[in-house]
Amino acid sequence: MTQKVAVLGTGKIGEALLSGMIRGGWATSDLLVTARRPERAEELRGRYGVEAVTNAEAAKAADTLILTVKPQDMGKLLDELAPHVPADRLVVSGAAGIPTSFFEERLSPGTPVVRVMTNTPALVDEAMSVISGGSHATEDHLAHAEEIFNGVGKTLRVPESQQDAATALSGSGPAYFYFLVEAMTDAGILLGLPRDKAHDLIVQAAIGAAVMLRDSGEHPVRLREAVTSPAGTTINAIRELEGHGVRAALIAALEAARDRSRELASGQG
Ligand SMILES: NC(=O)C1=CN([C@@H]2O[C@H](COP(=O)(O)OP(=O)(O)OC[C@H]3O[C@@H](n4cnc5c(N)ncnc54)[C@H](OP(=O)(O)O)[C@@H]3O)[C@@H](O)[C@H]2O)C=CC1
Ligand SMILES: O=C(O)[C@@H]1CCC=N1
Numbered sequence: 001m002t003q004k005v006a007v008l009g010t011g012k013i014g015e016a017l018l019s020g021m022i023r024g025g026w027a028t029s030d031l032l033v034t035a036r037r038p039e040r041a042e043e044l045r046g047r048y049g050v051e052a053v054t055n056a057e058a059a060k061a062a063d064t065l066i067l068t069v070k071p072q073d074m075g076k077l078l079d080e081l082a083p084h085v086p087a088d089r090l091v092v093s094g095a096a097g098i099p100t101s102f103f104e105e106r107l108s109p110g111t112p113v114v115r116v117m118t119n120t121p122a123l124v125d126e127a128m129s130v131i132s133g134g135s136h137a138t139e140d141h142l143a144h145a146e147e148i149f150n151g152v153g154k155t156l157r158v159p160e161s162q163q164d165a166a167t168a169l170s171g172s173g174p175a176y177f178y179f180l181v182e183a184m185t186d187a188g189i190l191l192g193l194p195r196d197k198a199h200d201l202i203v204q205a206a207i208g209a210a211v212m213l214r215d216s217g218e219h220p221v222r223l224r225e226a227v228t229s230p231a232g233t234t235i236n237a238i239r240e241l242e243g244h245g246v247r248a249a250l251i252a253a254l255e256a257a258r259d260r261s262r263e264l265a266s267g268q269g
Pocket of ligand 1: 013034118119172175
């Protein structure tokens with residue numbers, strides 16, 4: 001049976017998902033989008049050939065509603081949607097922090113809710129999407145959410161209690177790697193390389209390392225040891241990283257991201 005899917009609040013994540021679904025073969029006639037600004041709706045219509053409708057129209061017409069507004073906008077969106085969402089709709093939230101109970105309290109009793117934390121590599125079909133069901137979500141609902149998000153990368157089911165940690169790791173994760181590339185490119189400048197060459201060297205090193213992490217089956221420690229020659233160059237760099245507390249900084253950074261996800265839980269953020 002064909003299911004109509006609506007993406008409500010189609011910004012960066014909503015568009016990444018929409019484009020991935022279209023690349024994955026979803027018919028545009030089975031997709032709807034909503035946007036806050038008319039010019040954004042027009043942009044999406046023009047770029048993807050999808051129908052842009054109001055939030056209320058999406059709630060009535062689609063079987064699955066994927067809500068991709070900012071956590072701070074979710075309460076307002078739900079106030080607008082609640083009178084129009086029949087309890088047989090599947091509601092998927094892509095927002096950081098907000099628990100499934102927040103939606104269940106505001107929608108018709110029994111409405112199934114699935115919480116998903118994806119990430120921006122959805123744009124290149126390399127997302128990590130972490131999925132949890134609310135109290136009325138069945139196996140079929142979870143499987144349907146997986147089908148949608150498998151189209152833009154990998155999915156993993158976790159208990160909802162692990163969602164804030166997942167947000168800190170994979171939701172925000174790409175930003176940490178971009179930050180590292182930016183910092184290492186600066187280092188290349190310091191060492192006398194032109195910026196474009198420094199960038200290319202680091203990006204390819206990152207891609208090579210990522211593919212080895214994914215495909216070699218080796219533990220990261222083993223992979224690092226293989227690079228680290230006795231009395232060689234790498235160990236000098238590692239000593240500096242440890243001396244500057246980079247490991248502790250990363251642990252503290254992810255803890256802070258997890259804490260912020262918890263703070264966003266009320267949707268007031
Ligand atoms: N960016 C990321 O890396 C990730 C983000 N997320 C989550 O995804 C969600 C979206 O983030 P992101 O895509 O970055 O944010 P964006 O601001 O790019 O997208 C949100 C969109 O929602 C629109 N919007 C807000 N309120 C309404 C409304 N009532 N009706 C229709 N549209 C509305 C906004 O419109 P306008 O353009 O007018 O502001 C905007 O286009 C957040 O909840 C975030 O926590 C999850 C994983 C990763
Ligand atoms: O920074 C944020 O709040 C969002 C959620 C995960 C990634 N970006």
